[in-house]
Amino acid sequence: MTSLTSLPVGALEVAMVQTGARAADTVRDTADFARAVEELGCSRLWYAEHHHSPAIGAFPPVVLTAHAAASTSRIRIGSGGVLAPNHAPLTVAEQFGTLAALHPDRIDLGIGRGPGTFHEPTARALRRGADPTTDDEYRADVAQTLRLLVDEVALGTFPQPWLLASSTAGAALAADLGLPLAFAHHIRPDHTEAGLAHYRDRFTPSRWCERPRVLLCVETVCAETDEEADRLAGPMDVIKAGLLQGRSESPFPTPEEAAAHSFTAGERRALAGFKAQQAQGDPATVGKRLAELAEATDADELLLATPVYALADRLTSFALVAERIRSTGVA
Template sequence: MIDIPLSALEVAMVQTGTRAVDTLRDTAAFAQELERLGYHRIWYAEHHHSPAIGAFPPVVLTAHAAASTSAVRLGSGGVLAPNHAPITVAEQFGTLAALHEDRIDLGIGRGPGTFDEGIARALRRGAGPTTDAEYREDVASILSLLVDEVALGPLPEPWLLASSTAGAALAGKLGLPVAVAHHIRPENTRAVLDHYRTAFTPSRWCARPRVLLCVETVCAETEEEALWRGGPMNVVKAGLLKGVSDMPFPTPAEAAAHPFTEEERQALAGFRAQQAVGSPDTVVRRLAQLADETGADELMLTTPVHDFRDRVRSYELIRKHLG
């Protein structure tokens, strides 16, 4: 039913009642479990100053997971270019690629990774938001420096993350594979894909348009259990709808007791309908539908649930259902 690679996006949620060190311990175990299950790659997202998501640099998590696995591809999804000097990004991921040949990806994104303007400015040493031109220059510099600085060794595989038509057009123009953030802005997916494929120019990095689609995916034995496990992320999303980003990641029981407004319920149901949440049959059918509708070459699943075992179980059920 699904004949393209399946991968995972790890956002390193810090569960209520746990410490950041517990989340870090789980990242290596998570990578080992997904390697055992046959997932193609795992990416780590960059976030800052959030009580729900750990501020763990993707390059560090990539190195940590690579040291305890042997086959699964690993990398950033993504490292946020405006927060880093291009040469630093090139050197860090070039070094990882040299240490773990043919296993390292460099997914590059634009956002600040935080809703706190003070933290965003601190990351950029006092500078304001990055302009389109500055972002294009940063990405081009990273690609150029990868070749110049690591020319004698293996290179990481670069990707550009996109949730807007501008990002998609840039990925196409540079001839990069694109990772589409369907799990964040599903309403933009069709336009993003159209702009990317129209703008695509072959490059040393990619000979043809290549699309990875990231989908929020929660799979459990029953529909009801999947909704229960996915409840905590609904609380986080409801907060974001109000412009509130400082809430912790609740337990499923806390989420079930959360007083959602009717407007929030409708918005969350609309978002969930565009993702993949439910029993194995429901989830696999939905993922196959998304792959068919978008022509994606790969699906990346992100599963923001509270318990580490439940998160691994979600990926396990999907693999088991696919045989």
């Protein structure tokens, strides 16, 4: 079985806004989280782009990246990701090129495609009324961003570009452009095997990456017991159940509110199927599952997404995983 001690393990921060809390409180917590995961030995910390969500703060990844980079000294910081349809390529290149000049060898530029919102008026406002981006337009935007980093910004140091994907189409684009691939197993795990195979089969070396390089993002909730992990995962289960029913995101409930939520039989089956492909439970269970995923996918790195209610519980989850890796390396 793969030893987790041989793989870098990073963190994806989605900045969940607690019920009854202000978004300002959540954004202030991000610096504490960054310093804590750096001390735990995480390889990198990425910020996701979201808009008009009652559960996730609308905090631009470039701003959080700048703040976290200034608050830490070693860990790599970046976007996971900046969503290309919402931004001009020159703006992205200038912003992340500047960050890379200010924090050499520490900045990542993860680029993705989704709108970052389920709210159509917000999505259209981000695109200034334009229609959804086509495959060809997305490819052109990513390629232009990479060119501009070199030709226009030209600050002498570059962010490390990654392409985010959750499908074979996204994986194929990463392969064609010679980019490292961050695969969203935490969103569409059923596409992971085919997507990674497609990426490795089609990969073309580039100035950015000489060989296929895979980062696998896994939803990970770790607690002292399986029961406590189930409790902490409850609020996100409620959010997912709503999405399964076609409802847009709702406010992020407390664990107590989630425990009182009534799930349908179909929702329970869908949630169980999803969780079986992620990592949730006590340290032994999570360590075993992460090692299995790393081995099955031949990932070069893991990125852990831990969408739990409170900052303290999120940090405890990362601390337990880090201790499990240090003490055993394998499950």
